Amino acid sequence: MKKHNYVSRADALGKLAMAPLAIGALAALRTGAAAANNKSAKSAVKYVDHPVSGKKCDACRFYIAAKHDPMKTRGGCQIVQGSISPNGYCVAWAKK
Numbered sequence: 001m002k003k004h005n006y007v008s009r010a011d012a013l014g015k016l017a018m019a020p021l022a023i024g025a026l027a028a029l030r031t032g033a034a035a036a037n038n039k040s041a042k043s044a045v046k047y048v049d050h051p052v053s054g055k056k057c058d059a060c061r062f063y064i065a066a067k068h069d070p071m072k073t074r075g076g077c078q079i080v081q082g083s084i085s086p087n088g089y090c091v092a093w094a095k096k
């Protein structure tokens with residue numbers, strides 16, 4: 001038996017209805033990528049790899065500790081680019 005090679009009206013309408021959802025999902029992905037790139041450069045926030053006035057990154061609300069961190073290795077920061085020392089500091093420091 002020959003298979004019909006046409007798209008039913010219901011199939012076409014269903015696919016048309018999904019198009020805005022797909023476009024929205026792509027837009028959300030792009031927004032997320034842009035947000036990740038909106039972090040400040042270390043130089044812009046005067047980042048240093050040592051504590052200042054007793055303040056250091058691992059006591060800052062923006063610090064992201066490295067996963068599985070028995071050696072207290074470098075982590076990240078929610079608002080500053082690059083790897084961040086738990087003993088570092090910048091002018092955006094904010095108490096946890």
Ligand code: SF4
Pocket residue numbers: 045047056057058060061062063064076077078079080084088089090091092093094
């Ligand atoms: S905001 Fe500054 S002080 Fe706080 S974790 Fe990020 S780099 Fe460290």
